[in-house]
Amino acid sequence: MLTFFRTNQIFSSIFLIFYIALLRFSVFLAPFKWNPSGQGIFSEWVYGWVGSQDAGSHLLAMVLLLVQGFLLNVLTINNRLSNEVNLFPGVFYVLFCSLLPDFLYLSPVLMGNTFFILALLNLFDTYKNPACADKIFNAGFLTGVASLFYFPFVFFFIVLMAGLNILRAFNIQERLMVVIGMFVPFFLTGLYFFWFDKLDFFWQHQVAGNVAFLSFGAGLIGWEHYLKIFIFALAMLYAVVNNNDYLIKKNIQVQKKISILFWVLVAAGMAAIFQAGLTFEHLLMLAPSLGVFFGLSFTAMRPQWAESIHFLMVVGALTLQFFPWLF
Template sequence: MIGQFRSLNFINLFVLFFLVYILRIGLYVQLPESINTGFSEVGNRLLISQSDTIFTPFTNVTLAAIVVFIQALLFNRIVNTFNIIGKSTFLPALVYIVSSSVFTPFLFLSPPLICNFFLLFMVYRILAPSKDMAFITTMFDLGMVTAIGTIFYFPFIGMILILWLALLIFRPFNWREWIAVILGFCTIIFFLGVYYFWNDKLAAFYAIWRPLTSAFPIFVRIQLQDYIVLLPIAIGLLLGFYHLRENFFKSFVQVRKTFQLLFFIFIIAAFTFYLKPDYRINHFHLAVIPVSALLAYYFLQANKKWFYEPLFLCIIGFVVYFQFV
């Protein structure tokens, strides 16, 4: 399968669409009676009364599959446009779809999944070439995007650090660009605050930011059997890191900087879970983009077919199997 997706073959689009639903077959067979997706929090934040069961389980899973498929194509376009892995292929889309299906909660439509649209847009705008004055505008826009993403899913506020890290990695220091990030973010938050004020809910507006005062947890309870599915992915990531290290200084400067940015996205996505009091595993949807980039890099660089093909099939097998157990 990896060999098939190493080329830009139009038929791969149909295979990808089919694969999205194959990876959800266990869920379609055993649909839950109801799904608590977390969208009620978005409604509460916008002072709109909304139930978490706005969609039936079947509709929710189907819409999530369509969203993942669209995001995979967008991610694939970004990777190919900026030559991140060294060749134009459908591997990024393939790996993105698989990575977005690792855990059963990933298969539902949820705020973190929607926030990946914002994150993809941010990565694209950061990598897209622009002139100095235009980049100030870009940072202002991305500050607003981060604020909108924060309204959808509060831990997304951590991505404001990504914008500053991107400035450190890609740009010479320009204080206007750094300030533009804050101004863009505060613009959306200001209008949100005015909206709360008009509705006489200013105390609720202050409560939105309370998680920022939470202490980082020292202990996190982990059920190891729930994470066995990550074993083949971890192997792929380690091998991808090995190949990246081998070729790091042979790559274009832009590619090296891009992988540094993706690394920081992974770190921030991994460590902002504590900003949500009722933490759910679907938070780690935010880490799918950097994980997919590194896995795609490995599967493109790997030359031992007898190993990388079974490894990928093992990942798919684990994903489907653990939906039934």
């Protein structure tokens, strides 16, 4: 299966749709008890149009995953993050976004990831680019839009600032562009609600209602909850331990861009501390970085080992999805 995506044809990413269908068909057969959490104003609007647990929302989630997998492959290939051109980052992004039953729905985090990946594309394009004011502003603007779907994306301001520090010399004007870019979506949306005399509603549902200190939605009440945390903790540990492998024999530009992806893990962890009613979907914020890291790792493996381990990961994901239904 993995061999099929060992190609340098970026538009072959369209075949990810079959991989997505394999990993997410259980949502139609054995639906997991799930309700949206942490949704922002934009997420609520989307749910008003397509619902949160209807067939339409499931199909939209699959389409978003396809687009996001394609964008992550573009990010990796255009920035030469891998020594070999292939579509593995998109494959592992889809796998991580389908790994737990909690992830199989049209969650606010999944919607927000679309805009954050676009923000990363713009941020990476600023390296040694003297005329990149639009890219810097767009990175902030898109991250602001992502946070209107899922508020904790506002903490990815840290990623943007760290990224500019890594990729460019310090320039206060560029930092202000990021701040203004992130502020504009909030300002325009707030202006809309102010016009209809609903500014308090916007503040409560977008900001105040999404901020709390160490607030967990359902708590950790079963072994399966600890297993889910363990899986992602192990994935993060694997990425950190293999950091040198991602950087070795890479030029300075690539090393800098890979280091920014580690800042995504840091910012997502900080956001978890202050998110009200934290649920497992928050882990989807890690998926773009983990997708790239595991794509790089499996590219470096011997093909037989890569195929075998990937197969076991797919079987593990499907087992987790059907386990609550079977038992």
